[in-house]
Amino acid sequence: MTAMPSQTVPLEGQDCSGIDALRDQIDQIDQRLMDLIAQRAGLALDIGRQKRAAGLPIFAPERENDLLAKLSRGNRGPLPDSYLRNIFREIISACREVQNPLSVAYLGPEYTFSHQAAQKHFGHSSKLKALASIGEVFREVERGNCSVGLVPVENSGEGAVNASLDQLMNSQLKVCGEVYAPVSHALMSIEDELEFVEIIYSHPQALAQCRGWLAKHQPQARLSEATSTAAAARQAAETPGSAAVGNLAAAEPYGLQVLAEGIQDYSHNTTRFLVVSAQDAPSCGQDKTSLVFMASHQPGSLHQALGELARRGINLTRIESRPTKDRPWEYAFFVDLMGHRQDPEVAEALKALDGQVEQLKVLGSFPAGEMN
Secondary structure: OOOOOOOOOOOOOOOOHHHHHHHHHHHHHHHHHHHHHHHHHHHHHHHHHHHHHHOOOOOOHHHHHHHHHHHHHHOOOOOOHHHHHHHHHHHHHHHHHHHOOOEEEEEOOOOOHHHHHHHHHHOOOOEEEEEOOHHHHHHHHHOOOOOEEEEEEEEOOOEEOHHHHHHHHHOOOEEEEEEEEEOOEEEEEOOOOHHHOOEEEEOHHHHHHOHHHHHHHOOOOEEEEOOOHHHHHHHHHHOOOEEEEEEHHHOOOOOOEEEEEOOOOOOOOEEEEEEEEOOOOOOOOOEEEEEEEEOOOOOOHHHHHHHHHHOOOOOEEEEEEEEOOOOOOOEEEEEEEEOOOOOHHHHHHHHHHHOOOOEEEEEEEEEOOOOO
């Protein structure tokens, strides 16, 4: 069969002078963009010097959130907002690295959804450090070895990540951001066909998010838990007759074939991550506040506590109970609400709430993340 000519090779008799002229314009725009990005990086370098002199943190989540929001408001197309945000996240990331490298601890290893979320939120120029557990992520930031940490806190289908809640309850770190990451699972293997798969490895959360598909399409396969989806991919690469459920990004590095994509039971499967650091986040105007409290063992105590928020018209976006470790059959309540802890109505509500509950800890106020 004769190959079709590529777009860059003109057909006989075709005049491509119009295309060439447009490409010349693109080349000129690209050069101007390079000059402007270099100018932006120079200004970022100056800001970095002034921040270090004043003892200010390099990472400013409220500033970055405000910048991206302004871009979306001013976007006239044809690029969608999401594309524009991705482009500028990378520019922001590169310019931040000129100021001072940002080190980000996350639940590893590479090619997991945590890794993907860290790259999305902080950009590929940031220094990402994969750690073996959520507890290690907190400790690495607490010791000052990393600037910030990224931990999963809940999944839209499977609920809370208890290890993160326990760390938040006991750590002095502040929540300074949130990231919503869509989760699309793939089935990957060194085998060519589904029928040759006898065992499927993955993290328990991933297996739970795909239990319906696996029961229907792989009823003969035994499910085996792994420490992460990337660890499952590595194990599948070393084990004939096996497959892994996980991030599509892991297929190529581990030499796996993709047998099926999008196998999660819910199409809107999303994991929410929290950014933790030693610093507080100032208000950006579109904020959330996370807190945890314990209510007394009295009739109506939880109702009275939440009533302090309801009477002031404060919207709750999440409430979660978690057993305390040192007081059996007593529970801590994690609450997310709209607004910043320094907003007058929120500050008033927190003061009133503190008088109603046994213990109150404000975990942090932060820019509300963009839901996908």
